[in-house]
Amino acid sequence: MNWQNILTVYLKELKDSLRDRRTLISMIVVPTLIMPIIMFGVGTVMTKVVRQARSEIVSVMLLGGADSPGVVAALKADKKFRLVPAVADYQQLISDKKVRVAVELPAGFEASLKGGGVPTVSLYYYEGELKSGFGLKAVQDFFTSLKEKTIETRLAERGLSAAVIKPFVIRKQNVAPPEKVGGNAIGGFVPYLIIILCFTGAMYPAMDLTAGEKERGTMETLLCSPVHRINIVVGKFLMVLTASLTTVLLSIVSMGVSAALGVMYFGGKATSQSATSALVGQAAEGGSIPLIDPVGLIGVAALVLPVAVFFAALLLAISLFAKSYKEAQSYISPLIVVVIMPAVIGLLPGVELNAKLALVPILNLSLVCKEMLSGVWHWDYIALIFGSSCVYAAIALGFAVKMFNREDVMFRA
Template sequence: MKRRWLKMLKVYFKELLELTRDKKTLIFTILLPTLIMPIILLGFTTLSVKIAQKANVETLKFAIVGGDYFPELKEVLTNNESLKFSLVDVDKSESVNELINDSEIRFALVISENIRKDIDDGLSGEIEFRYNDSAATSALIYKRVNDAIDSLKVAELNKRYKSIGLTQEQGEAFSKPIKLVRKSTADKRESLGEKFGALLPYILILVGLSGAMYPAIDLGVGEKERGTLETLLLTPVPRFQLVFAKFAVIFTTSFLSVFLSLISFALVTTIFGPMFVNSMGAEASKSAGEVLETLSTVSITDVFLMFSMLVPVAAIFASALLSVSIYARTFKEAQNYMSPIMIVVFLPLILSILPGVKLDWVWASVPITNVSLAIKEIFKGTIDMDMLFVIFASTTLIAGLLLALCNWWFQREQVLFRN
């Protein structure tokens, strides 16, 4: 018995050594998982901050149609150079849309001839804000314009308050007799986890899938195409041990991918993150620093719990992908089977990020979705440990059943030699 297991270990290390010689395997199991977290957390954050900063300092060309009806608007936008607005003369409102779509101007303000009368009568004076909402920074442009004319809104409101003998404070209270003040009971980590916690399991599970995919294809149908499967079957090693050795190799690569991703996540939040924050501008570094400070509250225990949830998931991927690879006739056929498998994995992941989907005893029974929700709750710091054990046990059971199916699959000659 001991010799048999030693032979199985030899098969395991032989398959693992062959995989390390494949560049694709090294890229998808080591390089990609190690870099994906820094790229997402630091790279994308840097890019979004740069885009926002550029949009906030860009001089925006705009046009006003009907400016004579409300000259105060033009004064507010053009007299203050710090607002960075540049007025372009336009005669007709019909040409405004074309100028916006051709990027000659970024937005236009079309003023009704009745605006002054409406304001004096206590009504709302409407100003039409025309812009191209397909532009990436359209929301930032609207915010800049809206903030710029706030002083104009306040001035008109104060006139109304004085006309009825109210102070500004009384006037604001008069327009809002009941004000609902929001006060969250969640701490910063829980709040951040609810907003961004779904992204972490999404990345980790897909990294685990990609880390198992290419080794599975190589160890299954790859053996067929190389003509080494027959030789392997003639070795004095029971078939179930051959299956387990191949499964262990694929599980190792998937396991390693997830492990490296979590390590890079920890390094980003503790070491590289603060260095990155210091290189930002004052305003951007303040908000990014708060996020990283919150992320730093994720303890080693939390990281271990996330990792423990992903271990049986890696086993599920290893068993399922090896079964598919054994069944396929060619490398190309195996690749074609991978797309449906990815869709099957994507669907429960999408379910876990839908609004209203919370970790309860119903969702805890849905594979992949339960692990994704559990990691999100761990990230938030609100995980129920009893439910965690149930999810781990059920996911491990599914992985065991799939491994048994893979072993049964490997025993059938009509599957191994479909050619």
């Protein structure tokens, strides 16, 4: 290894890559834009849709209720509802989203309430449809309050106090710090994004510096120089690593800026349950912008490093085998799925870090990031993950060097 030569190769590759549009897009443009697009684009649409659904006057169809004028009048008086005349195919109307909910009052409902009976009110809705769901909730709230009033009346008739059916009160108190809540909510999402960007950032330069050079015929020119091949590989590898880390770094910075702007932008109006605005809502509650532990971000960066090395070396070795850029693409594109799978598994709720999973590449990073971002530090697992990632990275780098020294790979006809 000669660092002078490695530096020469590295600087040349850096200059070369910075003049390549494809590399620039994947290294700088995509990571910088992806977070704002997710936060503002998806966020805006989601909040709008949810807000609209919530503020909408629910069209309710009342079935029966001719002998219960009190309840019907109360429903009519409620500004949240718009009553529609009853028709026979109400179920079809609900499916067609013309009516959100249908309420069926049994015959003699009011009389039954007064007489101490237990009549059944049926609510018809469309499961999974957002607006029907909100409508159902509103109607349910209406009848829940009617139920409570009825209970109070019945207790009063028997001369009992409300405390009879309320022996104690439950008070819920959140002990999780705001960053813990944020970490849980986006802790899975952040590493997922980082892992994918770490991979895609390395992808294009890796292909360009190997298969691309072979295709353009510059590889042979380079191999004619007296520089030992290991220096060429390391120089190229460092360039791919630079691209990968730049992508990750820019995405983290962009994420921070987007979150800060997001708080300002959505802060006041974020009341919905949608993932994005929920995060921002929590951030606003926390009072400060970093809804994820900033120390956690440093931890993530430290653990991403060996994984970036692993990706860079592996991509370099694989695309080195290809004769052309296109061939390299067909080898590498399917790998994206292989990378996304463990990252997605890390996103699933309930998948917790243990010693075995700490040895699974990519998945371990995904899981430990989730913990670190929510302020939980399992040092033994972190050491295990860092160690195993370093071992995988070293194996991949060794593989790349070995490929570079194989003349049947370098001069594949």
